[in-house]
Amino acid sequence: MILKTFLIFLVGLLGYSEWLLGTSYLQRPIILGPLVGLVLGDLQSGIIMGATLELAMIGAVSIGAYDPPDLVSGSIIGISLAIETHAAPGAALTLGIPIAAIMQALGLATGQPLMLAFIHRCDSAAEKGNTKALTRNMLIAGYIQDWPGLVFIPLAFYFGSSTVAKLLNIIPQFVQDGMNVAAGLLPLLGFAMLAQMMMNKKVIAFFFFGFFLVAYGKISTTGVAIFAVIMAAIMYVFFDRDDKSQKGKDVKPSVEQESDGFDEF
Amino acid sequence: MVSMSFNIKPKYDKKINKSDLVKLFWRSIPYEHSWNYERMGNVGFTWAIMPILKKLYPQKDKFIHALKRNLELYNMTPYIVTLPLGISVAMEEANASNEDFDETSISAVKLALMGPLSGIGDSFFWGTLRVLATGIGTTLALKGSILGPILFFLVFNVPHYIMRYYGTFLGYSLGSNVINNVENSGMMDKITKYASMIGMMVVGAMTQEMVSVNFITKIGVGKSASTVQSLLDGIFPGIATLALFGVTYWMLKKKLNPLLIMFIILVVSIAAAYFKILGA
Numbered sequence: 001m002i003l004k005t006f007l008i009f010l011v012g013l014l015g016y017s018e019w020l021l022g023t024s025y026l027q028r029p030i031i032l033g034p035l036v037g038l039v040l041g042d043l044q045s046g047i048i049m050g051a052t053l054e055l056a057m058i059g060a061v062s063i064g065a066y067d068p069p070d071l072v073s074g075s076i077i078g079i080s081l082a083i084e085t086h087a088a089p090g091a092a093l094t095l096g097i098p099i100a101a102i103m104q105a106l107g108l109a110t111g112q113p114l115m116l117a118f119i120h121r122c123d124s125a126a127e128k129g130n131t132k133a134l135t136r137n138m139l140i141a142g143y144i145q146d147w148p149g150l151v152f153i154p155l156a157f158y159f160g161s162s163t164v165a166k167l168l169n170i171i172p173q174f175v176q177d178g179m180n181v182a183a184g185l186l187p188l189l190g191f192a193m194l195a196q197m198m199m200n201k202k203v204i205a206f207f208f209f210g211f212f213l214v215a216y217g218k219i220s221t222t223g224v225a226i227f228a229v230i231m232a233a234i235m236y237v238f239f240d241r242d243d244k245s246q247k248g249k250d251v252k253p254s255v256e257q258e259s260d261g262f263d264e265f
Numbered sequence: 266m267v268s269m270s271f272n273i274k275p276k277y278d279k280k281i282n283k284s285d286l287v288k289l290f291w292r293s294i295p296y297e298h299s300w301n302y303e304r305m306g307n308v309g310f311t312w313a314i315m316p317i318l319k320k321l322y323p324q325k326d327k328f329i330h331a332l333k334r335n336l337e338l339y340n341m342t343p344y345i346v347t348l349p350l351g352i353s354v355a356m357e358e359a360n361a362s363n364e365d366f367d368e369t370s371i372s373a374v375k376l377a378l379m380g381p382l383s384g385i386g387d388s389f390f391w392g393t394l395r396v397l398a399t400g401i402g403t404t405l406a407l408k409g410s411i412l413g414p415i416l417f418f419l420v421f422n423v424p425h426y427i428m429r430y431y432g433t434f435l436g437y438s439l440g441s442n443v444i445n446n447v448e449n450s451g452m453m454d455k456i457t458k459y460a461s462m463i464g465m466m467v468v469g470a471m472t473q474e475m476v477s478v479n480f481i482t483k484i485g486v487g488k489s490a491s492t493v494q495s496l497l498d499g500i501f502p503g504i505a506t507l508a509l510f511g512v513t514y515w516m517l518k519k520k521l522n523p524l525l526i527m528f529i530i531l532v533v534s535i536a537a538a539y540f541k542i543l544g545a
Contacts, residue, residue, distance in 0.1 A: 019297040023343040024422050025395070027499070030402050030414050044409045051406035051413060058399060060433070061392055063412060112302060113531060120302050120524045122308050126332040129325050134332075138308050142298035178535030180545035184477030185509065185530050186302035190338035191472045192513040197337055197370060202458075203465040210469030215503030222384025224470035236369040241380065242453060 005154045007039040008080055010153065012153040015072030016146040020139075029053035029096075031073035036079045049079045049092040056093055057100075070107060073149040074100025077156045103148055110178040111145035116186075118144060275438030281358050285317055289354065290347055290433045292316070297343045303527060304338040310350065313333040317354050321361035334372065336453065340379055340471070342386025344425045349378050350422040351436020370457035380471065394421055436527045438515030481544035 012033060015095015018027035025031065029094050030050045078096020082089070118141035125133035143150070167232075195207060219227075247251050276285060283510040296309035311332060317500035318335070342348055353375055360366040394525050398420040404412025443456070516526050537543035 020295045022294040023297045030417050034414050045481045047406050048409050049401045054403050067541055075463055106367055115301055116303055116527055129329045138312050146305055160429030166388045174539040178538035179542045181533035181538050182531050183302055185534055187475050188510055190304040194338045194468055196517050203461050206462050206465035207469040210466030210474045214470045214473040221380045222476050225467050228466040232459040232463055252491040
């Protein structure tokens with residue numbers, strides 16, 4: 001049992017290495033399921049339960065700042081307990097999805113602030129030009145945000161999920177809510193730092209232009225970017241192409257090259 | 266005079282050579298490991314380009330300056346992050362070898378690409394390719410076949426790594442081509458101007474799109490009750506986000522440490538959730 005628990009922990013570690021290993025979808029239930037099955041000696045059930053969970057969680061991907069339920073702990077705990085109790089594939093779902101939701105809340109409430117502390121340590125490392133410290137803090141930052149999963153996956157497997165679910169509920173609801181609020185507000189700091197670097201009197205209007213295009217027009221950022229490129233092209237053609245003496249030949253292509261780049265990708 | 270702008274075999278006639286770019290590709294892989302709510306992919310981007318910065322800026326103070334410049338907020342679909350990385354390398358190279366190079370153009374171009382590339386990258390990889398891989402994978406896996414997970418992994422990752430690898434070289438040659446053609450014609454100023462324009466619009470758009478503020482306090486009683494948020498949006502949409510952005514910007518202007526501002530945001534969020542002022 002100790003060996004199995006350790007192997008389950010390793011599967012969890014692999015799942016949380018998703019982002020270190022190129023965001024290659026190692027953390028999807030369809031991949032983790034068979035690995036859990038292999039550890040518990042029932043590959044077949046692992047594959048089928050993984051696919052069942054995969055279909056149920058097809059919408060759970062992080063696009064932009066949306067934080068989906070924690071797939072790694074949900075899949076591993078759900079599938080391992082379902083296999084251990086010889087339950088039907090659907091049981092992996094009922095066991096796994098609540099865990100995924102609790103774990104995501106816990107990660108947000110405790111993992112993210114810890115991670116941000118290490119991100120700021122990367123800043124101080126850069127301040128000193130210390131590349132080793134920057135690398136170290138980068139590595140720690142990524143794993144520390146997932147500490148709840150790394151700790152609770154083996155515990156839940158060893159003690160059963162209900163014990164762990166009780167333990168996890170000690171975080172007060174308002175702290176969890178508060179961290180959800182913070183997740184929405186924290187990008188403000190990033191954008192403000194960026195604006196501070198970029199903003200000057202010449203371009204400040206464009207910040208508001210982009211902002212209100214989204215606020216009023218409900219256009220996506222990509223949509224705004226398309227309008228921005230078109231606007232830049234119009235402004236260039238009408239106000240800026242002042243070098244007719246050069247026949248505009250060695251100058252023009254460079255801007256077109258840029259727009260080519262946008263078109264092709 | 267103008268050579269092909271779309272070339273995955275760049276010329277290496279300055280300090281950067283092919284093995285630097287191959288290394289850049291490998292170092293782009295953990296790009297999302299340090300993705301955070303505050304500045305998103307900033308550390309991942311910086312970590313990938315770090316050895317190249319060190320090579321280009323042997324003087325320590327310039328290296329540190331370049332690191333800090335790269336640690337500003339950045340966001341990009343991970344699978345194609347090598348493209349803006351390659352473009353950045355070409356621009357950093359030009360900046361390192363030319364005293365007159367306007368280094369704000371590096372950030373301007375990076376930011377201008379952030380919106381369009383991410384949008385296209387997200388929809389292609391997460392929308393199209395992942396759905397295709399899931400469709401093929403789950404159909405087989407539900408029957409218990411081990412080919413299901415294997416095909417799921419390959420259908421997604423073979424195109425992913427091909428694009429990630431060649432994106433590095435494409436980005437670099439695109440960047441150096443543009444720079445070579447415009448460096449002496451005064452065109453660089455214009456590119457910087459337009460790129461910062463586009464960049465600022467993208468930053469404005471992302472601020473409204475990615476920041477979420479929701480004042481949930483109810484005003485009034487019974488059926489006529491409405492939340493503060495809907496009242497605010499009635500004045501003009503985005504007013505709450507813009508006001509809080511202004512406050513954060515002001516705190517930075519007052520030279521408050523970003524770490525302190527981060528803690529202020531965390532504490533305010535939890536307090537506001539406790540008193541049911543703000544909700545997710």
